[in-house]
Amino acid sequence: MTKPVMSVEIAGIKMRNPVMTASGTFGYGEEFAGYMDLESIGAMITKGLSLKPKAGNNTPRIVETPGGMLNAIGLQNVGIDAFIAKKLPFLRRVNTPVIVNLYGNSLEEYGELAARIDGLPEIAGVEVNISYPNVKQGGIVFGTDPGAASQVVSLVRSNTSKPLIVKLSPNVTDIVVMAKACVDAGAEALSLINTLTGMAIDLQKRRPVLANITGGLSGPAIKPVALRMVWQVARAVKVPLIGIGGVMNATDALEFILAGATAVQIGTANFLTPAASQQIAAEMEQWLVDNRVGDVKELIGALKS
Amino acid sequence: MTKPVMSVEIAGIKMRNPVMTASGTFGYGEEFAGYMDLESIGAMITKGLSLKPKAGNNTPRIVETPGGMLNAIGLQNVGIDAFIAKKLPFLRRVNTPVIVNLYGNSLEEYGELAARIDGLPEIAGVEVNISYPNVKQGGIVFGTDPGAASQVVSLVRSNTSKPLIVKLSPNVTDIVVMAKACVDAGAEALSLINTLTGMAIDLQKRRPVLANITGGLSGPAIKPVALRMVWQVARAVKVPLIGIGGVMNATDALEFILAGATAVQIGTANFLTPAASQQIAAEMEQWLVDNRVGDVKELIGALKS
């Protein structure tokens, strides 16, 4: 049999396959170069970048939970300028689209960030993080209020001509309302989901485990919630979706695609197997061969229900 | 050391310890009589009862997920009258408070159900389920709209003088808003959380696993979300809380109590170990002994943060 077609396109970003790495779980890419071929996957998304460098939260910042983990990194990052100066040169040499994940403390910061990357040819697109739940100031409001989300997306839209992806928070009553608001404001694709807000307690110390008290739940535990949200949103909007949440293997990835995603992002799995994204892309291709599917795009939203 | 005090009181219901069994996971009690001493736990909550008997959903109704399970039973139950006639006589002989979990297809049904059990001395209290996510008609609306929830609670409040507990859905943007609405409308205690809405897909069949497509996620996977919500609500309302979600052992139970719960409910764990609730109560008592805590009530909300 001829090789199946694995390429997909998201908001004009051409990817060799539907496997991307999720923001905050893949460093700035270079950390993984020794473990895998960075040119074997569809796209890389950077750690969330803010206007100024951010120290992040105190430790403990992470803790394992049943089938998942909580993190409250607090968006520690080098800041957009240092990213451009120090991290982008390495990524420039890798022939895989780089998407920057942007996080603003205020509406203006989002606008400023978008403008800052607009002229950089080595950046394939923007993923706007309106859902970061760990930083008190602002984040949670943009991610759970359709009006505020809409404002952020419009501003970013007017400040950059880069392909625009918006990443949604699952901590809402109705994900479809949020999705529609973002699409109406100019989002060309949606990533979902970010982490569910959770908490862990150390019984003996009678304290929250995380210094930040609450954190974001990721990993296999959240997959059923993520699948449900992708399925709901896929039936309500027309833009391509990127499924995220507990993808550990090709089966998980293909389930998201059946539910309506055009691509998936690999998050927590990168911590367990640094080459997870490469392996998942390869296994997906093998699955298509074994099941005589000629093009992965045939599976997008192909769930019978 | 003298035995620690394990008794707690919820909305006037006196319980010998803080361990209750969660609705829908403990049958009508009698199923577990051969595996444990039903008089070793704090209270039993019945399967959700509706006005008429309900057939429930088609199968498959359950599926395992990473660290959890999805269910879409669809509230199959014998109906309130058959419950009173056939199931209550057994429970009457057990010296443990019985709380009925009520579910109405409409506002009126909730009112009618409350009136129906008001005069029955063998029923210690009512838990109103406004959060059932599997039945299209109504349920989800009452559970995610503060105004609708408030209406249900007020009506039930005026139709029965039984202790009134309201069970909250976690599928909301702000659980505190829902909690306050219910308390303001007359809830004397809150149970949280019910299941998170999720979905599972059978890749080979390209179909949702559950006949109902979506279902409710329970088990260890959801514990971090449940703990976070209990902690948030505990700081916002004054009524006692019942913590639910992935309680598998005494450590989990005590974590919920530190977060602010007065009692906990055991759900999915009953399926893995039929005597789970009895064992958890015993282990909690042992923990108090080992850690020289004289009264479990000292731990309620005792989290340092």
Next chain:
Amino acid sequence: MQFQSQVLTNTEVSPGYYRMRMTAPPALVESEAGQFVMVKISSAIDPLLRRPFGIYDMGSFATPYSDSGRQTFIEILYKVVGRGTGMLADLHQGDHLDIIAPLGKGFDFGEAGEEKILVGGGVGLAPLYLLAKELVKSHKVRLFAGGRSKEDVLCITEFERLGVETYVATDDGTLGDRGLVTQVMMKHLASGGAPKRLYACGPFPMLRAVAGIAEEMRVPCQVSLEAYMACGMGACLGCVVKGVNHSAETPDFRCVCKDGPVFESTDLSWE
């Protein structure tokens, strides 16, 4: 009863099929043919739920390590189909399992002296062995065993040792007759005298076919069903099947775990 058990043996009896013997409390020898066990394969939360298996065999052997001088055991016969059974196949002698047993309703042996027919499809043979062991004491027993291919026909020698007359059918003809086990059964029944009772365990379409045959022949028939289970004891209502009186207005759902897994074929809705 919930108990801790230790694996005694775990042997691949055919590619992908295993037979596992494990320790059990003495009371377990009272289990009825057709009853099942729920096994917690790992003490970790993955896999979370117990997995149900029919009791294939049980007994006891002499050991100096028990007070009574004897150790009771039960056996299951299982096929590796997914994660749980895959992990089960990796277990060794001495590994621990947490078991709830015996669960459900077993087979009704019917009257002594009548001829009984057993029909098993693939791993559906599992609960029929214990049944055969009992039936041969006072009945003539014939077994029709079906499978996709010769690898899927299990433990025939064991049945024959009991004195059961066995007939084999495979979809691809690699063992016994080619064809569906029900077709092969019909051929043989046409020639011999009519049996007095049928017992069947296997895939749903096979059970439906057997139930149909029983109805035509007007003989009682018991079938053993499978369903996805969470609790195994009637609490979760996950495992229901439609009873014969089922309709949207008057629901008649039965729990495979508690009302079954063995049902009279006439009690079920076969749509």
Next chain:
Amino acid sequence: MQFQSQVLTNTEVSPGYYRMRMTAPPALVESEAGQFVMVKISSAIDPLLRRPFGIYDMGSFATPYSDSGRQTFIEILYKVVGRGTGMLADLHQGDHLDIIAPLGKGFDFGEAGEEKILVGGGVGLAPLYLLAKELVKSHKVRLFAGGRSKEDVLCITEFERLGVETYVATDDGTLGDRGLVTQVMMKHLASGGAPKRLYACGPFPMLRAVAGIAEEMRVPCQVSLEAYMACGMGACLGCVVKGVNHSAETPDFRCVCKDGPVFESTDLSWE
């Protein structure tokens, strides 16, 4: 490098402490003293995250089963403190583990001929053994080993066999001197000549005390830290500690996994 490993031995060396030897690819003998491994204890999702352990020892032995005629191994020395280490202790010879190694930055051996002092608290001795093995080749080495009680002082004989002079301190005086290991060390250092370099691994308060002593004595000191880790390779930013230049305005966070686990004591903020 990520590789599949098999357990060779897994022995309880003191109540609650285990030493495990496992197979590794030949390249692993290039690991530096102080580097660590990340172990996936179960292929199931529970426990989900890998667990970090210092490399205690490594080497190779003759075997007919390998092409090269030799099998490389690494060893870890670990304390059972929770679920992951509890499950690790249950593993037997032949069981499989998935390992990423070697990770992090190892110890700097300093100059030949100088006297080196090692300070280990409890299981903090683990990475010091491989260091000692190297140092004794060209330095005089003294080890101060501390623990809560005599059960917590590990593998002293192994260090002595290397020719390391060892001193033991326990909080309860059940082995060696009574008191904190740092107090006992100060007593001995007061009498002998000043060492040229300190190396320490153990609980944070002990490390802080050793760093303080090193500062007073104006000798270089390397400490090996622990932190809760998800990735072990600098990607999650979960394992950070404050560097010496840290302030709220000018954050200076270092990754224990990548910038460490071994740090110069003067590079860290000890608040």
